[in-house]
Structures are given as structure tokens and as C-alpha cells.
């Protein structure tokens with residue numbers, strides 16, 4: 001029996017960062033993210049559940065990509081108890097991203113959430129489960145996505161998501177993310193994220209290794225309690241549009257803390273580049289001179305996510321093109337914003 005499913009799923013950018021994990025991608029602290037609109041993965045999965053022998057074929061944009069297979073095979077092993085049919089199935093996956101590889105956008109978040117959506121839908125077809133995958137099975141999808149890549153747990157929801165158990169948020173869980181779109185003011189529902197590509201070379205230290213290094217960091221417990229505090233603050237700040245200055249201060253503090261953690265372990269490393277700092281300095285100067293509420297965040301890499309409300313789009317883009325674009329690798333930036341979350345693609 002041949003079954004298939006196709007989904008488009010977005011990447012996300014954390015405002016309060018997940019950094020440090022245990023078990024099967026369980027977070028050491030809660031995190032809160034914006035779901036992106038333009039940066040996404042489109043994935044089609046075809047499964048023969050009665051194949052003569054199990055197999056996995058992975059393609060990117062129609063071309064074979066055997067180098068992705070080991071990671072997906074170990075993910076399938078991890079989720080075997082949820083989808084026992086996987087061990088006997090012939091699976092073909094073909095995906096494509098809207099953003100260039102190495103652009104510093106979390107492709108694992110969009111790809112692993114897309115994969116969790118496809119698997120959950122196919123599982124529903126096998127078991128004749130009539131419930132739509134989203135929103136009814138969102139917690140399950142988020143749990144599966146988390147096992148592929150922690151941050152992928154948050155990509156399942158529109159606009160904003162919160163992942164990780166924390167006393168200030170009822171129903172928060174380490175196992176899966178929860179939607180956070182209803183709790184934020186409309187100003188945050190149309191926020192822009194212009195992603196400045198400072199370097200597109202591969203990271204010298206992977207996120208997996210970075211999480212691991214938190215286990216040896218003397219500041220780790222302080223960091224985890226800061227993250228709990230910052231989630232509690234940010235959830236309050238984002239309920240209205242009145243405290244954008246506090247939003248800016250918290251986002252930038254979180255971004256720099258993430259990189260400070262990398263720089264302060266027993267095996268320190270630096271992922272930001274001179275142009276990351278140059279961008280930040282120019283952005284601070286622009287904000288001081290204009291009072292436009294624009295700020296930055298960083299992922300685990302040198303690229304800068306410039307965040308600002310929709311009303312300032314023209315002013316900020318004019319500034320980016322005249323002052324910041326020259327600091328980007330090949331002048332590259334990606335215009336993104338908060339987005340509607342995953343979309344099912346009907347088969348033709």
C-alpha cells in the first residue's frame with residue numbers, strides 16, 4: 001500500500017534561546033520563538049508500508065542526497081515506538097528549502113517539523129484517524145519534531161511558540177511546544193525579521209556540540225534560571241505594545257548571552273564575525289538617532305536577525321540597504337516576517 005503526504009513547514013527564530021539539553025532533546029530551559037513566514041521547507045513523503053524490504057531514499061529538489069540519510073535513519077530509530085510501521089516501510093522523501101543552504105536559518109527546524117507532519121499524517125491514514133493533523137494533533141507533531149531537532153518543536157505553530165516547562169506558564173512542557181499566538185499583541189503578529197547573511201560558510205562548532213558544552217559550563221545553572229526569568233518577562237511584555245523598549249532589551253540580552261555562553265566554557269569558541277559586531281554597532285547608532293524600535297537577535301552563527309514592527313518597514317529597509325547590506329556576504333539578506341505556520345499541500 002502506497003501512502004503519501006506533503007507539507008510546507010517554516011523555520012523559527014528564538015527570542016529566548018534554548019541552549020542546553022538532556023535525554024532525547026529535552027530542553028534545560030524554556031524558549032520562546034517567532035515562527036517565520038518566508039523561510040520554509042516543502043517536503044513530500046511517499047511510503048510503501050508493505051515493501052519487500054525496508055529502505056530510505058532522501059532527495060533534495062528531486063536530486064538524490066544520500067548524505068542526509070544517516071541523520072534521518074537515526075531519527076527514525078528514535079521515533080520507532082510512535083511509528084512501528086517505519087521499520088518495514090520503503091520511504092522516499094523529497095524536500096526543498098526557500099532559503100539557501102548555509103544561510104544560517106535553522107533548516108533542521110523547518111525540515112524536521114515538515115517530516116513530523118508528513119509522518120503523522122501517514123500514520124493517521126494507516127490507522128484511519130480522521131482527526132486533522134493540525135491543529136488537533138499539534139502536540140504530538142511537536143513531540144516528534146522535537147526528537148529530530150529541539151527547535152523544530154516550535155515550528156508547528158503560527159506566529160509564536162513556547163517550548164519548555166516553566167512555572168510562569170500553565171501547560172508548558174518539555175516534551176512539546178505550545179502555541180503562543182493568542183497571547184501576543186497585534187504589533188508582534190506582523191513583526192519583520194530581515195536576516196542579514198554575514199557569512200554562509202558552515203559553522204565551526206555544530207549546535208549539537210554547543211548544547212553538549214553546556215554540561216561543562218560553570219555558569220549553566222545561572223543561565224537556565226535567567227532563561228526562566230526571561231520567558232516570564234517576555235510573555236508579559238508581548239501581551240501589549242506598550243513595552244517595546246523592554247522587548248528590545250530582552251531580545252538583545254538573550255542573543256548576546258547565547259554567544260557569551262559559547263565564549264566562556266572550558267573549550268571556548270566564537271561564531272560571530274567582525275561584521276556581526278559592525279552591524280550591531282550601526283544598528284544601535286540608528287536606533288539612538290531615530291528612536292525607531294528596531295533590534296537584533298542572533299542564532300548560533302554570525303548572521304543577524306533584524307527585528308522591527310511593520311510600521312517601520314520602509315525606514316528600516318532604507319537603512320539596511322544603505323548601511324548594512326555592504327557588511328553582508330555578497331550583499332545577501334532575506335526579508336522575512338512572522339508567519340502563519342505549517343500548511344498542508346494537497347496532492348495533485
Ligand code: PMV
Pocket residue numbers: 013014016017018019031106108149150151152207208211258299300
Ligand atoms: O534545535 P537545535 O539543536 O539546532 O538548537 C537550536 C539552538 C538555537 O537555535 C541557538 C536557539 C533556539 O532556541 O533555536
